[in-house]
Amino acid sequence: MMRLQDILSPFYVWKRAFEKPFSIAVLSAPRPGSPTYRGFHQNDIDKCIGCGTCAEICQNVSIDMVPVKEAQDGDSGLRPRIDYGRCCWCALCVDICPTGSLTMSNAYTWVEEGLDRDVRETYCYTPGADPQPWDDEALGYRKPEGYELLHLERVPMPHLAPGERLNSFVEMVKGYSHELAVQEADRCIQCGICTATCPAHMNIPAYIKAIREDKIAEGLKILYETNPLPGVCGRICTRRCEDVCALSHRGEAISIRWLKRYLTDCASAEDYKALLESEIKPLDRKIAIIGAGPGGLSAAYYLAGMGYAVEIFEQNAAAGGMLRYGIPEYRLPYTKLDQDVAQIAALGVKFNYNACIGRDLSFDDLYNRFDAVFVSVGMFEPYRIGIPGDDNAKVISGLQLLSDVTNGVPVDLGRRVVVVGGGNVAMDAARTAKRLGCEVTVLYRRREVDMPADVEEIEEAREESVNFIFQAIPLEIKTADDGSLSFDWGKAEMVQQKPGERPQPILIEGSRENIAADTIIAAIGQGVNYLWMDGEASAKIELKKFRVQADRWGRTADTKIFIGGDMFNPTADAITAIADGHRSARAIDKMLNPPREN
């Protein structure tokens, strides 16, 4: 039924004719995007590490990683370049950026003048590197607080409780279960920043992926490509990879070391055997290796794998070097070391134990009998404290204590032990003394933050009730009336002597304190022993500041002699020794260039 009102009502529209129009006649000024608008990207180029996670998550493949800077540890030097012909402004790249360097401005207009650019370059730029008007724009999209696309917390590693630990030398880290390992492996973004930093350039993302996919045998194979001591490194590696892990910027680094350990722990005997299956064609070349530490073992593994006849000469009765005679068993069980060594021996490497070069055998003999010699004798000459009284028989070195424990030599340290030093040897000595039932105090010249020891180890030592005295300079050791030691030390202040350099501990005038001890353990570093450099063959080798000179392949002035490990590299850890061994193995192969049938 039609009403009159229905005829008139539509004329209501005329009312609008007298009102302000909705539309704007002329766009007088650009309308800014809202304060959180998802506009053109900005990138803090110095904060960005070139991990490429932004490119990984971009489902439009809008991001290319392009070289912008020199690569360095923890920074690939690449930076994201964004193609706005593809970008859909989802900002997932911003959300996932592990450093938080990537943001978005609220700018959304960009006029490209002329067509002189390659069309593929049009509307493309590298934020932070190619200047844009919106570079400093404070408004725009930022990842909101509390919202994460990454899992930033580590899966905690189960440990023995501190009380339990002190009763024995049983390994304190229990290891990840399958479930925990996969959880931890899932956190990895596979950027590979770690690989570049690892001295051995282990393919970390690949073996973590193998864990995620539960392909243990494959993971083990990946480990052995660059590291023939994975069981060891999975426990004691200095893990510089973790220092640069992309996740460490806003969260906790992936437990790379523990994941490596997980692989070796759950690999079966068959998995290990499978690694030996590929046929090795023997070569008519012999290599001698001095020292069965990680450097020597690594060189031996890769050379034997290439077909060389390899013989190792080791002064001790077992292989491992500092891994066995230095690192205590609660951190690295001998059985694990033995397993890794057995795998190397299975390749046909011949081990000559109790064979000290320079004492039992001459270097000249090796030099003449073998086609090349690789030397990795480490550093085992402990430095002395260098104060009056440090020649007391109750002042021993950390290495002495540790090797005695390894060898099963009974040690009597008394009740009170003072350890001098702040490195890993000091921590190992202190915690070993703790396990022998002593009260232990560590004396260190600088502050806690300056300690070269691993933070984790310092923390664990604390848990085990090791005492610490920082900024303490040893002054004198005397014998007290009761036959025990009286150790004088003075308080130091930290003085910045040159700008940019680390502050030096300087003794405060007149400060003198005393601590009583039954044994003092010096753990302030060690030097190289040159017993092996006897005879004529080694005469060509150059020494500078007591160190053997070699090129980056470890090749000395005599091209038949290569060196590696602690005696050569400044980082002095197992993985660098392993990398040195692998690198020299390749260099030796290149030098000898033996005939091979394909």
Next chain:
Amino acid sequence: MENLYPPIVDGKSVYDLDSQKYLKMWQGPQHPGVTGNMSLELDISGDQVVKCKAHVGYLHRGFEKLMERRRYINCFPIVCRICVPEPDTNEYLFAAAMEDLLGLDIPERAKWLRTLNLELSRLASFVMWLGGQSGAFGMGTVAQWCLAHRDYVLDLFEEWTGARIYHMYMTPGGVRGGLPEGWDAHAEKVLDGIYKLLDEIRHVMFNNAIFKQRAKGLGVITPDMFDRFGIVGPNVRGSGSTRDIRKDTPYLIYDQLDFEAVTEQGGDVYARAKVRWREVYQSIDLIRQILKNMPRKGPLHITLPNVLHLKVPAGETYVRAESTRGEYGYYMVSDGSEYPRKVTVRGPSYTHAMALLEHLAVGVNTADVAGLMVSLHTYPPEIER
């Protein structure tokens, strides 16, 4: 009219083209009278449609297939594009399906914000539709008002989510952020404007003799058609049914809101328009309720495992929500890997724009086909995904 229909032989209509009584006319795929890129192949006799065949496929982008090759997180920016005027239902359902398979419960505050987002999105979609419906009957002025007001809603979205159309706000596990300061006041202003707009529309559209004349009795949906054609949303509520997912199987926090399903009795174009117009009032009311009762503090997102390797446990699920067109559903199948095995999107427009429209168009005047089509509120992009 009866004699205009072509004779039926073996269940198919047969044309005697030589009779010169019939003409084929295409409406679409590019045509101001279609609701998006699809086309209607109309067989007409005189001014009347004797047969209608709906053709789709012009907007096929292969989203469902694309998703099988993408990590879950990478599907998140894709799904909103399935429906342009009301993308958020897709965001919500994709996230909800994933969360269901993962067995996750999102924080309370995120639930309220998702509901707010969905209602605001319904509001924008309805307002735009009102413009479309009036435009289809020649009332372009109303269409312009409506588009202007929809833009004000988009301003609100921009301020809140950082984007106007594709908000990409409901990430799996929660939402991307809270409401910015001052947003409530802006929202109130926009709602107020729309409230007034609705009254203007009442004058100009619902009380308009021409609209009444053309819309009443056009495209009548009767109860026997409900299940036969799978009719949902305002299309079914315009014929007296109370079907509304928000009431029938409440999701998010709809059960904490005070509202009733809006129904009208006529079943025709006019009744459906009335339902939608009233649902705009309802949306305004719901948004106000949400803003009043919503928790303002608390987490917005749960901690997910690294999304780059997020695996969803094997299984399947169907989740649904009430979009402006009715039941919108996501059927998700996971084989336990990092990629969805299958995601099927059930857009309500599929049945409405095809089977139902083909049925309702018969006998309609060609000039009213556009109005009829819009009255079913169909969005071709959700038909094809």
